[in-house]
Amino acid sequence: MENTKTILTFDIPGVPLLKQGKVRNVYDLGDKLLFVVSDRISAFDVIMSNGIPDKGRILNNISAFWFEFMKDVVDNHMITIDIDQIISADSRLEGFRSELEGRSMLVEKAQPMPVECIVRGYISGSGWKDYQSTGEISGIKLPEGLKQSDKLEEPIFTPSTKADTGHDINISQDEMKDTVGEDVFEFLKTKSVEIYSKAREYAGSKGIIIADTKFEFGKVEDKIILIDEALTPDSSRFWPAEDYQPGGSQKSFDKQFVRDYLETLDWDKTPPGPVLPEKIAEKTREKYLQAYKILTGKEL
Ligand SMILES: Nc1ncnc2c1ncn2[C@@H]1O[C@H](COP(=O)(O)OP(=O)(O)OP(=O)(O)O)[C@@H](O)[C@H]1O
Numbered sequence: 001m002e003n004t005k006t007i008l009t010f011d012i013p014g015v016p017l018l019k020q021g022k023v024r025n026v027y028d029l030g031d032k033l034l035f036v037v038s039d040r041i042s043a044f045d046v047i048m049s050n051g052i053p054d055k056g057r058i059l060n061n062i063s064a065f066w067f068e069f070m071k072d073v074v075d076n077h078m079i080t081i082d083i084d085q086i087i088s089a090d091s092r093l094e095g096f097r098s099e100l101e102g103r104s105m106l107v108e109k110a111q112p113m114p115v116e117c118i119v120r121g122y123i124s125g126s127g128w129k130d131y132q133s134t135g136e137i138s139g140i141k142l143p144e145g146l147k148q149s150d151k152l153e154e155p156i157f158t159p160s161t162k163a164d165t166g167h168d169i170n171i172s173q174d175e176m177k178d179t180v181g182e183d184v185f186e187f188l189k190t191k192s193v194e195i196y197s198k199a200r201e202y203a204g205s206k207g208i209i210i211a212d213t214k215f216e217f218g219k220v221e222d223k224i225i226l227i228d229e230a231l232t233p234d235s236s237r238f239w240p241a242e243d244y245q246p247g248g249s250q251k252s253f254d255k256q257f258v259r260d261y262l263e264t265l266d267w268d269k270t271p272p273g274p275v276l277p278e279k280i281a282e283k284t285r286e287k288y289l290q291a292y293k294i295l296t297g298k299e300l
């Protein structure tokens with residue numbers, strides 16, 4: 001049986017930690033990386049004090065599902081999520097099977113492109129803010145009179161910078177061309193829109209709206225591949241289709257219970273994040289599990 005203990009933080013002595021994000025730890029194995037997804041959860045950009053049981057394993061498996069699903073459209077960095085293969089790739093990982101199992105992905109190390117490839121099928125978040133003040137997102141003129149969360153006629157590509165600290169800044173397609181060059185721009189845009197469109201159609205047929213999403217790409221030798229995580233609720237907005245109602249913000253498929261709970265608190269949305277009551281954590285776990293089952297058609 002796989003380890004079901006909630007894991008918020010861990011340490012693999014002797015293996016360099018390349019990066020610790022809000023949710024994942026990335027270890028540097030030389031020409032490969034090891035992504036380990038914790039059970040941490042963030043809301044309003046702040047990490048909560050406790051985790052969501054199984055969230056790490058679920059997110060890892062959702063990403064793996066999409067990498068497999070999309071592999072005919074674009075190459076990706078995934079090597080394996082199989083714990084035996086992961087451990088045999090690097091003997092330093094041997095003592096950490098129970099911490100790593102299910103929540104880890106071995107990937108090809110790439111040189112990340114300096115942009116985030118965001119695709120929006122619905123108008124929400126920073127896109128909605130930009131539209132309200134300028135009528136545009138990333139320099140793309142949109143029709144007048146759109147309501148918050150409206151579906152766009154066609155998905156749009158709205159890149160942003162990849163800031164090391166603070167928030168990413170939306171840039172225009174022309175600015176992205178200046179950064180990565182015309183050919184790479186066209187490639188990233190075409191692939192991003194294609195992957196998003198396929199995923200959205202698939203998820204939509206099962207009751208999950210993928211409102212928007214963020215992809216990252218990287219270079220391995222001369223090839224550009226999809227890296228990072230893909231089409232998880234952490235990198236995308238998942239909305240329950242049955243509650244979809246344009247004209248306001250939407251329920252989050254996965255984090256709604258957390259957000260609703262946080263709104264009842266007198267908390268100023270700065271760290272440290274509060275402790276989520278067990279009931280909220282459990283209900284949230286069920287949402288992640290549900291997303292996993294709906295998308296993959298499998299039990300965890
Ligand atoms: N195959 C890869 N090769 C090299 N770097 C990669 C690869 N896949 C992803 N990365 C990089 O690894 C980093 C993962 O960081 P992570 O997403 O955990 O934290 P973050 O983006 O800083 O914060 P957040 O928690 O808000 O996402 C990103 O900078 C991403 O570009």
Ligand SMILES: [Mg+2]
Nearest residue numbers: 021022228229
């Ligand atoms: Mg990230």
